Amino acid sequence: MKKLVTTIILLFIFLITAFFVESNDNATNNSASKPIVGILQTVSHPSLDEIHRGIIAGLKEDGYVNHKNITIDFENAQGDQSNLKSMSDRFIQKNAKVTIGIATPAAQALANEPGKTPVIMGAISDPIGSGLVHSLEHPGGKVTGVKDMQPIKQQLDLIQAFLPKLKDIGVLYTSSDDSSTSEFKEFKRLAQQRKLRVHPYTITSTNDIQQVAQTMAGQVQAVYVPTDNTVASGFSSLIKITNQAHLPVFPAVDAMVKSGGVAATYVSQFDMGKATGKIAAEVLKGKNPSEIPVKVIHNYSTIINEKAANELHLQIPTAIIKQAQKKGSIIK
Ligand code: TRP
Numbered sequence: 001m002k003k004l005v006t007t008i009i010l011l012f013i014f015l016i017t018a019f020f021v022e023s024n025d026n027a028t029n030n031s032a033s034k035p036i037v038g039i040l041q042t043v044s045h046p047s048l049d050e051i052h053r054g055i056i057a058g059l060k061e062d063g064y065v066n067h068k069n070i071t072i073d074f075e076n077a078q079g080d081q082s083n084l085k086s087m088s089d090r091f092i093q094k095n096a097k098v099t100i101g102i103a104t105p106a107a108q109a110l111a112n113e114p115g116k117t118p119v120i121m122g123a124i125s126d127p128i129g130s131g132l133v134h135s136l137e138h139p140g141g142k143v144t145g146v147k148d149m150q151p152i153k154q155q156l157d158l159i160q161a162f163l164p165k166l167k168d169i170g171v172l173y174t175s176s177d178d179s180s181t182s183e184f185k186e187f188k189r190l191a192q193q194r195k196l197r198v199h200p201y202t203i204t205s206t207n208d209i210q211q212v213a214q215t216m217a218g219q220v221q222a223v224y225v226p227t228d229n230t231v232a233s234g235f236s237s238l239i240k241i242t243n244q245a246h247l248p249v250f251p252a253v254d255a256m257v258k259s260g261g262v263a264a265t266y267v268s269q270f271d272m273g274k275a276t277g278k279i280a281a282e283v284l285k286g287k288n289p290s291e292i293p294v295k296v297i298h299n300y301s302t303i304i305n306e307k308a309a310n311e312l313h314l315q316i317p318t319a320i321i322k323q324a325q326k327k328g329s330i331i332k
Contacts, residue, residue: 034071035098035284037064038091040110042103043079045232046255047269051102051123054273061274062281070284077106079233084109092117098283100145100276103229104130104179111143118289121145122276123269125179125227127294136294144289146276148227149296150183150252152190154265155224158302159250160194161317162262162309163222168197170220172212172238174230175202183226183252206234213238217245225251225261235259248312254303258331262314263304265323267297302328 039055041048052074059070066072073091077083088109091099101107102122110119111132121127125148133139136147160166171187173180188198199220201212209231216223223242225231231238232255239260242249251261253269275295283289302324309316324330 034069036071036073036091036094036096037280037284038094038096038099038110039072039074040084040087040091040099040101040106041074041076042084042101042106043229043233044076045229045235046258047227047232047253048102048123048229050255050269051273051276054270054275055100055102055122055277055280056273057270058274058277059281060277062278064281064284077109079229081105085112088113098280100280102273104132104177105229107132107143107145108178116142118283119143119145120276120280120283120289121147121294123148123227123272125150126182129182130178133294136296138290139292139294140290142289144292144294145279146272147294147296148179148272149267149298150186150227151265151267151298151300152183152187154300155250155252156187156190156194156196158263158265158320159222159224161320162248162250162314166196166221168199168220170199170201170216170223172201172203172209172216172223172225172231173228175204177228177230180226180228180231183228187224187226203230206230206237209234209237210241213241213247214245217241217247220247223247223249225249225256227252232256235261243308243311246312248309248314254301254329257303257305257308260308261305262308262312263302263316263320263324265300265302267300271299272297300327303331304328305331307331 064070075087092113098118099110100120101110104124107121127133127147132143171184191198248262253266257264304324
């Protein structure tokens with residue numbers, strides 16, 4: 001009898017121990033062995049939020065789902081440089097398998113980390129000029145991803161269709177922002193070929209928008225806004241002033257048209273995000289970022305804000321309406 005009791009107790013101890021060892025094993029499988037994907041977003045505004053959603057969709061389409069076989073660690077720096085640095089540091093400390101930077105400052109912060117952790121660029125306007133890669137075809141290092149290439153020629157066609165007599169156009173952007181500066185230069189080059197006079201209006205923070213908008217009002221007949229993170233964040237304060245001054249704003253992306261811009265020919269932010277997520281998936285599967293060419297999306301849609309055009313007493317050209325009906329949308 002005593003022997004039987006001892007056996008039963010021993011068996012119990014064995015089973016309990018086995019159970020704990022097993023559940024411990026599961027716990028390690030659940031967190032530590034799942035690769036971490038660190039996503040760093042520069043700031044919140046509708047376009048970058050859409051890129052973020054696209055990234056999640058792109059990863060998913062190629063088999064990577066949060067909590068299932070990857071752990072997505074998402075951080076938003078809220079436009080703060082010191083956040084960008086500390087959040088990038090944290091991804092490295094956590095041993096992220098791949099990191100993704102949404103907008104130039106985030107990608108730059110991630111790329112500045114020591115070590116070889118891959119960095120996937122999410123919609124970066126000037127990957128070479130901002131020092132992220134040496135070549136789009138052969139990035140050659142730990143950084144690759146998606147370049148945000150504005151269809152500036154089509155955007156100028158659209159602006160001139162609305163305003164055939166246009167002579168002076170302002171470009172509003174942030175002087176310290178590498179991405180906007182490069183878009184400004186390209187815009188200026190192409191606009192000058194059309195004999196337009198291009199006036200730069202630079203800001204250093206959203207606080208400057210109001211005053212600069214008032215200055216522009218007397219000097220130009222239209223305003224172009226590139227993919228500038230600061231202007232995108234303070235877009236409504238710009239539109240308030242420009243509407244009062246009857247000054248039409250033609251932005252680079254659909255989100256800014258939805259917030260009061262007149263019209264745009266644009267690249268889908270979601271699609272750029274999706275392409276970014278798919279490149280991250282390739283890297284998760286073992287491909288070296290140095291061997292993945294930087295991707296550019298050449299697929300354009302047109303969006304018109306009919307209400308904004310009406311308020312500004314702007315006639316919407318039939319050709320542009322057709323363009324938007326064929327591929328794009330009209331906001332009534
Ligand atoms: N191209 C920007 C950069 O390189 C990021 C960006 C993408 C953006 N889409 C945008 C900025 C729309 C403003 C609005 O930083």
